Amino acid sequence: MQYTIETACPADLPAILEVMRFFNMHHVPSAEMPVLDIDRFFVARLDGKIVGAAGYTMLSPTEGKTTLLGVNPELSGLGIGKALQIARLEAMYELGAQTVLTNADIPDTIAWYKKHFGYLEIGRLKKIHSFGLEHVDHWTTIRMDLVRYMRERDDWAARRESYLQRYSPHPLSPWPPLIINVCPTGMIPTRASTPYVPLSVDEIIRDAIAVADAGAQMVHLHARDEATGQPTSDTRYFERILTGIRRERPALICCVTTSGRNWPEFERRSEVLLLKGAAKPDMASLTLGSLNFLTGPSSNAIHTIERLAMCMRENDIKPELEIFDSGMINLAKYLERHGILSGTKYFNLLLGNLNTAAATIGDLSHLVAALPEDSVWSAAGLGSFQLPMNVAAILAGGNVRVGLEDNIHYDAGRSQLATNVELVQRLVRISQEFERPLATCAQVRSMLGLRQQQETA
Numbered sequence: 001m002q003y004t005i006e007t008a009c010p011a012d013l014p015a016i017l018e019v020m021r022f023f024n025m026h027h028v029p030s031a032e033m034p035v036l037d038i039d040r041f042f043v044a045r046l047d048g049k050i051v052g053a054a055g056y057t058m059l060s061p062t063e064g065k066t067t068l069l070g071v072n073p074e075l076s077g078l079g080i081g082k083a084l085q086i087a088r089l090e091a092m093y094e095l096g097a098q099t100v101l102t103n104a105d106i107p108d109t110i111a112w113y114k115k116h117f118g119y120l121e122i123g124r125l126k127k128i129h130s131f132g133l134e135h136v137d138h139w140t141t142i143r144m145d146l147v148r149y150m151r152e153r154d155d156w157a158a159r160r161e162s163y164l165q166r167y168s169p170h171p172l173s174p175w176p177p178l179i180i181n182v183c184p185t186g187m188i189p190t191r192a193s194t195p196y197v198p199l200s201v202d203e204i205i206r207d208a209i210a211v212a213d214a215g216a217q218m219v220h221l222h223a224r225d226e227a228t229g230q231p232t233s234d235t236r237y238f239e240r241i242l243t244g245i246r247r248e249r250p251a252l253i254c255c256v257t258t259s260g261r262n263w264p265e266f267e268r269r270s271e272v273l274l275l276k277g278a279a280k281p282d283m284a285s286l287t288l289g290s291l292n293f294l295t296g297p298s299s300n301a302i303h304t305i306e307r308l309a310m311c312m313r314e315n316d317i318k319p320e321l322e323i324f325d326s327g328m329i330n331l332a333k334y335l336e337r338h339g340i341l342s343g344t345k346y347f348n349l350l351l352g353n354l355n356t357a358a359a360t361i362g363d364l365s366h367l368v369a370a371l372p373e374d375s376v377w378s379a380a381g382l383g384s385f386q387l388p389m390n391v392a393a394i395l396a397g398g399n400v401r402v403g404l405e406d407n408i409h410y411d412a413g414r415s416q417l418a419t420n421v422e423l424v425q426r427l428v429r430i431s432q433e434f435e436r437p438l439a440t441c442a443q444v445r446s447m448l449g450l451r452q453q454q455e456t457a
Contacts, residue, residue, distance in 0.1 A: 001046060003080055005087050008041035008053065015050035016041065019070045024132055032129040036067070042087045044071065044080045051075055054084035056092055056100075064092035064146070065101045082116060089117070089146060098147050103139035105132040110140055119144045170397050170436075177439035178431050179399035179447075181348070181378050182211045183220040184420045186405025187231040187261055188295065194408040196419045199224045201237060205244035208252065210421045211403075215428040217444045218253040219245070220285065220320065222405070231261075233268045239279040246278045250453045251441035255283035255320045258308055260290075261298040269304075270311045282450050283346070284312055286319040288328035288335075292355040302331065309340045318448055321347045324356035329370045336372060344449050347377040348401050352385035359385035364392055376447055384412040387426075394431055402427060 008016065013036065020026040028036055037057060044052035052071035059065050066088060071080045092100060103125060104110045113119040119142040126138050164173045184207045189197040198207040201223075208219045223237035224230065242254055258269040273284055286308055290300045312319050319341065321332055335341040349367050352359030357367065359381045371377060380401035381389030390400040402423045410418035410426075431438060445452050 001075070001078060003044050003046040003051065003078070003083075005042055005044055005083050008038050008043045008055075010038050012041070012043055012050060012053075013038060016043065016053040016068075019050060019053050019072060020068055022073055023070050024130065024134065025068055025070060027129060027131060030129045030131070032127065032131040033067070040067075040088075040091070042084055042091075044084055046075070052080045052084055054081075054088050056088040058092065058095055058097065059101065061096050062098045063101065064095070064097035064099075066103075081112075085117065089149070093146055093150050098145075100144050100146050102142050102144075104142065105136045105139055110142060113142055113144075117144050118149055170395075171434070175434070175436040176397055177437045177443055178394065178427075179218060179376070179378060179439050179444050180211075180216040180424055180427055181218040181220055181255075181399065181401040182208075182216045182420055182424060183222075183380075183401060183403035183405035184208065184211065185222045185224065186403070187222055187259065189404050189408050190229060194404065194417050196417060197404050197408065198420070199229050200226055201240045201244065204241050205248070207420050208241075208245045208254075209248050211424045212249045212252045212441075214421050214424040215438050216252075216424050217439055217441045218255060218283075220255045220257065220401070220403070220405070222257050222259075233263060233271060235271050235275060238272050238281075239275055242275065242279040242281065243277075246453075251445075253282045253441060253444055253448075253450065255285060256281040257285045259285060259287065259298065260300045260304070261293070261296070264299040264301075264304070266304050266307050270308055273308075273311050273315050273317055280315075281317055282445075283318040283320045283448075284308075285322055285348075286312065287322040287324075288331045289325065291324050291353065294354060305331065306335065306340060309335055313340065316451075318346060318450055321345060323347055323349050323367060324351075324353055326357070326367060326370055329367065329372075333372050343374065344447065345372065345375045346448055347371060347375055349377055349379045349398075350382060350401070350406075351379065351389055352382040359389050361392055364389065364396070368396065368398065380406050382406050384409070384414070386423075387412070390427055391430060394427070394434060394436060400427055 017026045040057060041053055041055040043050045054069040055067035057065050057067055069084060102113060121140060122143050123141045124138045125141050184198050185204055198204045221241055223232050225232040238256055245252060245254055256272045287300050288305060291298050309319055323329055351357050351363055357363045364379055378399035378401045379389045379393035386407040390402055393400050403420050408417060410416040410422060
């Protein structure tokens with residue numbers, strides 16, 4: 001509901017009194033309220049109808065006094081009363097008021113004035129007419145320091161906003177912009193399992209461009225041998241993929257794999273980190289431990305992890321820290337403690353593999369709670385766990401990893417094959433439903449401390 005706060009006009013008097021009728025404050029003229037100075041009234045309008053009003057008067061050149069304030073009770077909680085109060089405080093301040101007096105008889109109203117505007121009780125005043133609460137025979141007189149309020153309100157609002165961001169759950173605190181990281185190819189999907197997996201250099205480039213246009217800001221890249229369709233660490237493929245993407249979408253963040261799933265040797269895994277110019281990766285995956293997949297093990301000795309991390313550091317490439325279990329976070333802290341990792345860290349939390357952390361809210365929460373300071377995290381669910389973990393991450397204020405590397409199906413029943421673009425589009429729709437904004441590539445680069453690239457139109 002959108003309301004407006006406006007200066008009242010004489011024709012508004014009947015509607016103002018009608019609002020005051022809810023609170024038995026419509027007896028005007030009376031001994032309590034001989035006349036209303038409409039020139040010093042504000043009204044709240046909703047769909048053209050007056051739903052609230054508040055007035056004031058000046059008792060002296062330096063002291064103002066509020067007269068009436070009322071809002072249709074059906075609209076309680078929308079902030080209309082506070083907006084009306086602020087409007088009349090600003091008006092009195094412009095006229096030179098330094099203090100403001102208010103009379104009230106409802107305990108909750110008195111507490112509201114104290115909480116939001118710093119009023120203090122200074123006395124009581126006998127009622128002389130049936131006005132307000134009939135069983136209360138007096139007004140409680142309260143006073144505020146208007147100069148102090150006007151001087152401190154911006155600082156107070158900034159402190160409140162900072163507190164909300166630090167301690168309050170979303171969406172009470174602002175959502176951070178969402179990062180969508182797409183893994184389009186991986187090492188496992190084949191043409192036999194899905195016709196939609198991009199395997200050739202041109203196909204991977206096309207999919208990267210398509211998911212970027214759909215809302216993704218990051219791609220996690222694997223290469224395939226064009227003759228066999230098998231995974232390869234050959235940097236000639238990566239060079240063509242990276243330069244092709246950069247030519248069309250230079251701002252898109254490109255992360256290359258250094259996986260030990262098919263080859264454990266440091267030399268093969270690190271070769272892609274030495275690419276230069278337009279082929280230089282922004283980021284590179286770093287799996288922080290060995291693990292078993294159904295198709296075989298991924299071997300990651302601590303010594304190899306350290307060497308890969310140091311090679312990334314030497315070549316100004318941000319590690320994409322892949323976490324399958326809590327022990328891998330322990331290693332991240334070890335690497336940071338020894339200066340091998342530093343600054344903002346980006347974690348991919350991958351859940352649902354048979355031999356590592358399960359894809360549950362509890363497991364996700366446990367991993368997130370274990371992350372070190374200055375961490376940005378994304379969550380992925382393997383197979384049919386992809387969507388639940390993605391949604392959990394969006395709700396928790398984290399980010400998402402999605403793509404055919406992790407799940408080739410669109411639905412949990414595995415009846416519909418997905419495309420990378422469809423998976424991104426679904427997450428964009430979900431984030432929009434939660435009113436969570438998408439990050440821009442420039443924002444992600446700033447968040448992660450990556451070098452900036454020019455955005456495309």
